[in-house]
Amino acid sequence: MTARDETVGPATPATGDRPAVRVALLGCGVVGTEVVRLLTTQAADLAARVGAPLELVGVAVRDVEAERDPVVDRALLTADAEGLVAKADVVVEVVGGIEPARSLLLRAIEHGAAVVTANKALLAEDGPTLYQAADAAGVDLYFEAAVAGAIPLVRPVRESLTGDRVHRVLGIVNGTTNYVLDRMATEGLDLAGAVAEAQALGYAEADPTADVEGFDAAAKAAILASLAFHTRVSLDDVDRQGITSVTADDVAWAGRTGHVIKLLAIAERRAGADGAEGVQVRVHPALVPAEHPLAGVRGAFNAVFVEAEAAGELMFYGRGAGGAPTASAVLGDVVSAARHRVHGGRGPAESWYAALPVLPADAARTRYQVRLEVADRPGVLAQVSAELAEHGVSIEAVRQTPSAEAEDGVAHLVITTHEAPEAALAATVAAIDGLDAVRSVVSVLRVEGA
Ligand code: NDP
Numbered sequence: 546m547t548a549r550d551e552t553v554g555p556a557t558p559a560t561g562d563r564p565a566v567r568v569a570l571l572g573c574g575v576v577g578t579e580v581v582r583l584l585t586t587q588a589a590d591l592a593a594r595v596g597a598p599l600e601l602v603g604v605a606v607r608d609v610e611a612e613r614d615p616v617v618d619r620a621l622l623t624a625d626a627e628g629l630v631a632k633a634d635v636v637v638e639v640v641g642g643i644e645p646a647r648s649l650l651l652r653a654i655e656h657g658a659a660v661v662t663a664n665k666a667l668l669a670e671d672g673p674t675l676y677q678a679a680d681a682a683g684v685d686l687y688f689e690a691a692v693a694g695a696i697p698l699v700r701p702v703r704e705s706l707t708g709d710r711v712h713r714v715l716g717i718v719n720g721t722t723n724y725v726l727d728r729m730a731t732e733g734l735d736l737a738g739a740v741a742e743a744q745a746l747g748y749a750e751a752d753p754t755a756d757v758e759g760f761d762a763a764a765k766a767a768i769l770a771s772l773a774f775h776t777r778v779s780l781d782d783v784d785r786q787g788i789t790s791v792t793a794d795d796v797a798w799a800g801r802t803g804h805v806i807k808l809l810a811i812a813e814r815r816a817g818a819d820g821a822e823g824v825q826v827r828v829h830p831a832l833v834p835a836e837h838p839l840a841g842v843r844g845a846f847n848a849v850f851v852e853a854e855a856a857g858e859l860m861f862y863g864r865g866a867g868g869a870p871t872a873s874a875v876l877g878d879v880v881s882a883a884r885h886r887v888h889g890g891r892g893p894a895e896s897w898y899a900a901l902p903v904l905p906a907d908a909a910r911t912r913y914q915v916r917l918e919v920a921d922r923p924g925v926l927a928q929v930s931a932e933l934a935e936h937g938v939s940i941e942a943v944r945q946t947p948s949a950e951a952e953d954g955v956a957h958l959v960i961t962t963h964e965a966p967e968a969a970l971a972a973t974v975a976a977i978d979g980l981d982a983v984r985s986v987v988s989v990l991r992v993e994g995a
């Protein structure tokens with residue numbers, strides 16, 4: 546026997562005579578179908594990893610007559626989701642939305658089932674209700690797929706980093722908007738054209754509001770902030786701005802100044818107005834320097850940086866959406882929950898002991914890039930600079946369009962500031978907008994990652 550033979554274990558790992566772990570699937574759409582595929586095609590490996598077979602006991606859908614991928618055994622389909630959850634050891638919810646997903650999960654927990662969900666909207670709106678119910682029933686609540694699809698991120702933040710102190714989480718957590726901004730940058734498309742392309746490719750839904758208005762990213766930011774800072778953070782606590790105001794012109798100017806525009810989710814510890822530590826969570830488009838790793842995140846990919854005291858900076862990168870990538874994360878949770886059924890033990894409970902205050906948007910301090918159209922005459926730059934100085938906003942750089950490119954009598958100014966409080970910047974912009982020599986404030990964008 547070689548050294549390798551001694552370590553590989555038996556060819557067919559034994560699952561003994563253990564009864565199957567019964568899995569109920571709620572939802573069989575983009576993600577649910579791929580969950581069925583993995584449960585079916587990987588059955589032997591999953592059984593070996595769990596120590597017992599996983600038996601799919603039913604698949605709840607809205608319309609049992611609808612056409613489905615052939616991987617789905619039609620005999621398992623049911624419209625009676627409530628009845629189904631009562632028959633399972635592990636319930637997987639990939640329906641989405643608040644109701645009936647919440648009631649079904651609570652019913653599953655009442656019946657003593659472990660639950661696995663990909664539902665970021667529900668967790669960000671009412672996660673504590675699910676956690677409390679799971680805790681009272683002594684069952685697992687897992688949700689790796691709810692944030693950044695296939696990327697293992699929830700488990701590292703919830704478990705691996707729980708011995709450390711996280712300072713900041715920053716990244717791209719919405720694939721659709723990253724695709725849209727990427728196409729605007731690389732192909733010169735406008736927002737509507739890029740969204741239409743994302744819809745045609747199946748990234749964006751027919752109603753793209755949740756993605757383009759930043760709700761999806763804000764829900765994920767709330768979940769990450771709750772885990773990272775041991776504090777309850779809900780969707781309403783997130784300062785949210787989507788990408789609908791980003792123009793093709795903004796994207797082109799970003800390129801000219803050595804940046805790309807990304808929709809970022811940021812959650813960080815900060816001192817509040819009273820000096821006490823709090824948590825600030827925001828989602829907004831931002832200029833990222835072209836040489837920053839986040840600038841290289843193309844298409845529908847996601848990437849997240851986590852900065853922790855002892856670990857330093859960690860980067861997580863991969864597919865944040867799509868049926869198969871998301872199903873991979875769901876199955877990881879199913880295996881964990883099923884192992885606990887077979888061998889005992891439990892996954893982590895909710896941890897919100899720190900209960901840090903959630904700070905308002907104006908607690909954030911970032912750098913800004915302000916683009917202005919001004920009269921091209923002596924003294925105008927001095928007036929603009931005076932307003933910045935008046936409001937305590939320090940200039941890092943100013944760039945003026947070469948006169949060959951500018952319209953007659955009009956100069957295009959791009960001002961980059963040092964870090965400034967949001968309230969000071971807003972007051973400065975209002976004052977600048979009121980100057981006679983200023984034709985318009987074309988855009989104000991935050992600069993992150995420098
Ligand atoms: P889909 O819209 O593709 O699928 C939803 C499924 O839920 C459908 O099978 C639908 O049934 C079923 N359903 C809807 N209402 C009910 C109901 N009342 N009772 C029973 N079943 C119902 O959604 P996705 O698969 O895209 O998303 C599912 C979840 O995964 C969401 O929470 C989403 O946020 C999350 N997620 C999705 C990702 C993705 O890339 N798509 C990535 C990460 C997370 P029917 O088929 O009959 O219409």
Ligand code: HSE
Pocket residue numbers: 691693694718719720721722748756761865866867
């Ligand atoms: N719509 C999301 C995205 C996928 O584009 O990233 C689900 O979280």
